[in-house]
Amino acid sequence: FVVCMALLMKLGSSTGRFANATLVRLSEFLSAGYKKGVRPVKDWRTSTLVAIDLMVYSILNVDEKNQVLTTYVWYRQSWTDEFLVWNPEDFDEVKQISLPTANVWVPDILINEFVDVGKSPDIPYVYVTHDGLVRNYKPIQVVTACTLNIYNFPFDVQKCSLTFQSWLHTIDDINITLMRSPEELREDKSVFMNQGEWELLHILSNYKIFSVDDDDYYAEMKFHVVIRRRPLFYTVNLLLPSIFLMVMDIVGFYLPPDSGERVSFKITLLLGYSVFLIIVSDTLPATAIGTPLIGVYFVVCMALLVISLTETVLIVRLVHKQDLQPPVPHWLRYLILERAPALFCIHKKHRLFQCMLHHTCEIGRQHEREATLLGRGLPPSRDPSPPVVSNILQEVTAIRNFLEKRDRCNEVAKEWLQVGYVLDVLLFRVYLVAVVAYSITLGTLWSVWQVA
Numbered sequence: 001f002v003v004c005m006a007l008l009m010k011l012g013s014s015t016g017r018f019a020n021a022t023l024v025r026l027s028e029f030l031s032a033g034y035k036k037g038v039r040p041v042k043d044w045r046t047s048t049l050v051a052i053d054l055m056v057y058s059i060l061n062v063d064e065k066n067q068v069l070t071t072y073v074w075y076r077q078s079w080t081d082e083f084l085v086w087n088p089e090d091f092d093e094v095k096q097i098s099l100p101t102a103n104v105w106v107p108d109i110l111i112n113e114f115v116d117v118g119k120s121p122d123i124p125y126v127y128v129t130h131d132g133l134v135r136n137y138k139p140i141q142v143v144t145a146c147t148l149n150i151y152n153f154p155f156d157v158q159k160c161s162l163t164f165q166s167w168l169h170t171i172d173d174i175n176i177t178l179m180r181s182p183e184e185l186r187e188d189k190s191v192f193m194n195q196g197e198w199e200l201l202h203i204l205s206n207y208k209i210f211s212v213d214d215d216d217y218y219a220e221m222k223f224h225v226v227i228r229r230r231p232l233f234y235t236v237n238l239l240l241p242s243i244f245l246m247v248m249d250i251v252g253f254y255l256p257p258d259s260g261e262r263v264s265f266k267i268t269l270l271l272g273y274s275v276f277l278i279i280v281s282d283t284l285p286a287t288a289i290g291t292p293l294i295g296v297y298f299v300v301c302m303a304l305l306v307i308s309l310t311e312t313v314l315i316v317r318l319v320h321k322q323d324l325q326p327p328v329p330h331w332l333r334y335l336i337l338e339r340a341p342a343l344f345c346i347h348k349k350h351r352l353f354q355c356m357l358h359h360t361c362e363i364g365r366q367h368e369r370e371a372t373l374l375g376r377g378l379p380p381s382r383d384p385s386p387p388v389v390s391n392i393l394q395e396v397t398a399i400r401n402f403l404e405k406r407d408r409c410n411e412v413a414k415e416w417l418q419v420g421y422v423l424d425v426l427l428f429r430v431y432l433v434a435v436v437a438y439s440i441t442l443g444t445l446w447s448v449w450q451v452a
Contacts, residue, residue, distance in 0.1 A: 055074040080132045086130050112163040164223070200225070200227055246301055249266070273302060
């Protein structure tokens, strides 16, 4: 006490422009004999308790490829320095003072997940109260490693951890605690900039004591930053165009299968979807350990378009050039023309095919009637020129055989047209069920991820 009073009298008798500066006298009083390289406790058995706090200000970048999260946080820590105490009555009731950080002892608390030095502003001062409480508040740009799971993209929720611990001191020297309660920390979004791609859900905290060699024990405080991506941008620019193309592919089944426009339409859709995938390939996140589900969705949609085109080519092949095809096999006629329409409520004849065939058959029957009448109207074989009559009879017989053959071809064509129509309806229904089931499954998954 005597030494302190003598020091005060010496400082009080200082002359010059700082003679009456209370803060200068207090700073000189606190720095006199202070050792910033020694942990500030009078009893070495006493552990220094460091209270820390974390507030997320902004999510700057989420690098899925390199598995790196860049955040801007407000970090606060406080501890008691037993050597930085004074009586406010001796210094004009000054109860706190700011001191240079370089002049006081600071705990070596670091973030384990640090992978790069961010562009953080340098805060050169700390606040010290008269009872020795040191408050070190500073903003930090944190570039940390984080295990990012992109399978649910763009409806993904990421959970990245920031682990604070003393790099050297054991729990006997430095212990860590929270400045606020875990509940207050969890729901605090007061400083978060909520206008970016990512939304802050909450911050969880977990205190743990661990040992590396079963001899020395260390304290750590782990903060789990839980963020969720806002999917509106990706829904509008990725999902909706793909859905529109798939709907147009389904609508394309209503084009007549006996025309070539359906094949051209399907090929155009397939080319358009290929260009769409090339454009969006840079938008999708890519990692070496996984592929997002939306990437699988695009691949499956491409496969469905290829299957749709293949089905269209098959049907067009069946309904064209039927005169070069053999008759419909009995088993195929039984399955497609008899069993399938009854089981799946499919009409056996298509109006377009009926009109075409009716017109062809009427022309054939008309020629046949004309040939028959011509044959019946011939005079008896008493004509003085039998070779001419014989030639006429041969021509009529040839015409009749041709018409009968054409009628048989028309019957074969009619059966193949019906087979093509029934197969077209069946394959369309199977394709539609596959697309709807696939869409419902993905929609349900994405809805659950969005609500969770």
